[in-house]
Amino acid sequence: MVASPYPAPPPAAGRARRPGVWGWAAPAALIVAITIAHYTASGSTHLPHDIFRRLYYLPIILAAFTYGLRGGLAAAITTTLCYLPHALGHISHDPAAPVDKGLELLLYNVVGVVTGLLVERERREKREHEQTAARLSATLAERHELEGELRRRERLATVGELSAALAHEIRNPLGSLKGAAQILADPALPAVERDRLLAILGEESGRLDRVLTDFLTLARDRTVHRGRVDLAACVRETAALLAPDAAAHGVAVRVAGAEAAVVIAGDGDLLRQxxxxxxxxxxxxxGEGGEVTLRVDPGAAGRVRLVVEDDGPGIxxxxxxxxxxxxxxxxxxxxxxGLAICDRIARDHGATLTAANRPGGGARFVVELEAGGAA
Ligand SMILES: Nc1ncnc2c1ncn2[C@@H]1O[C@H](COP(=O)(O)OP(=O)(O)OP(=O)(O)O)[C@@H](O)[C@H]1O
Ligand SMILES: [Mg+2]
Known part of the structure; x- marks a missing residue:
């Protein structure tokens, strides 16, 4: 199985770690400490009482952060109960004005409830975001797996098709070879017939060799050795190599636009092939009397084109x-x-190979490559 590149979904909401009973310890300890300090402060100065009265907000907010509304409210009520005897003057005396003390008591509870509600809302939204992220991650992982499966199937289908075609290509020459070999086994075979069959053997084994060599050229992973290649020189050399054989079949090979060097970064051997x-x-x-032209054309900006065209019947x-x-x-x-190999070579060079019929008759093949790029 292919490993998914997507991160594992975060733990499902609800399974998040909850604060234990120890979560209460810090606010409770703070309330007790503040209450003792408050009760024992001198009743003749305002400042320590003002400070201690406000310090109560700390445990309230802390409890709200830890336990949400439940925590905020519980800490606010506890604080109210702890401070009330002091505020009313039953246990020592807070010298602040009664309205200040009353407001403070009210505010403890308002702050406890509001902070608790805000914390709960924020947690709910976070849980929702986590759930959405988990769903998204699962969907992406599923999609990735499906894509991998599809690619594997496509590859298998291609391998299957190619193998079937290759088997078909090999079976024909093999059949001829077998037939010829059986007849050749007859000692009474006339010499003329023997020569004809031997020629067939040579031809068919050559054909087998060609099919396999071409197939391997196409199928094998190979490295493209990029270097400085003069496309104009490639065109001239190919035309010169082909001309004698073409002339023997009454075909002229012409070269155009290949006088000046057109250098690009590429694999010279592959581009010549x-x-x-x-x-x-x-x-x-x-066929007889026809003409094939090889040309180097300036392409669109930053591109260069190799054109091979003829005046044959077209496609x-x-x-x-x-x-x-x-x-x-x-x-x-x-x-x-042949053309499958050409297409592969073009793609290995980041180029495109297209085929079309010329308006005046005949076929035109165009390879569009990136111009320059040679060091
Ligand atoms: N210049 C052309 N004019 C017309 N048809 C063409 C031309 N070039 C290619 N074709 C068509 O494309 C087909 C495939 O060409 P390709 O070069 O791949 O194979 P092939 O020439 O038949 O065999 P080989 O593998 O020996 O080259 C040809 O059989 C032919 O039908
Ligand atoms: Mg061909």
Whole structure:
């Protein structure tokens, strides 16, 4: 199971630690201490009595903070009962004016109740926030788990699809190889037939090798060695390499806009492979008398474009969507991995590869890369 990146929800409200009976000890001790000091203060000076009378607010507020309304009220009533005999002059004498003493007694209770209510309201809101946070955290964790599950399923589906396609691609040449080998086992086979079958063996095993090499190029995790790459030079070199074979099929390979160097940060080998695959597709598509053009174009601001276009039949509208899918091919003998590899190389460079039909006929493939960036 994938660990959730979200923090565990806070403990549910209600399970929060409650103050024990010891919570009463501090306010009670304060009330007792203040009362003793108050009762024993000299009755001829106001100041100590004024101070002690007001010190009673401390235990009241403390009890309200610890026990809410219950605590505030209990401490206020206790204080009232403790102070009342002193205020009335039954036990020693508080020299303050009766109205001051009466107001103070009233205020003890008002402060106890109001503070208690405020503390309870604040605690209720905190509990609600904690519950909301817990619900949110649980929802996020659930979502994260679902996303992980979805990604795993998608990966499995992709692996399944690719394996099925690969098995299909391997089965055909294997069937031919097996058939040819069985016939070759006949000692009475004429030499001409033997040569033909041996040629088939060579062709089909070469095809197997190509499918597996291409598939591994596509599937393997590889490091992109970014360095200074001159796109114009890549275009010229690819065209020069392809030209002889293209000429043998009556196809011309043209280069445009590749006179001056266009240097970017990228993997030269991979970008040449990309250009080669696109250009070879063009040569295969146009047939005798056709033309394939490789071009470096300035792109939008900060971008540069590699364009490979031809004057062949173009791409059927229904195929445009599946063009970059591994094993999609309309060519007899094609593996359908060339464009999937190109797409992977483009993405490894943070570039985009798009395919379209030219208005005047033929196909156009555009790789849009980040310009510059080379140290
Ligand atoms: N320039 C083009 N003009 C028309 N169709 C094209 C062009 N380039 C590619 N296609 C279409 O895209 C398909 C997929 O191309 P891709 O290069 O992936 O595979 P392939 O050329 O069929 O086989 P291989 O893996 O050997 O390259 C081709 O079969 C073809 O139908
Ligand atoms: Mg191809």
């Amino acid at each position: 990309l250009l080669w695959n696109l250009a070879r597709n063009g040569v295969e598509a146009v 059927a509208a229904a195929d445009l969507e599946r063009l970059f899918d591994p094993f999609f091919t309309t060519r007899a003998g094609g593996t359908g991995l």
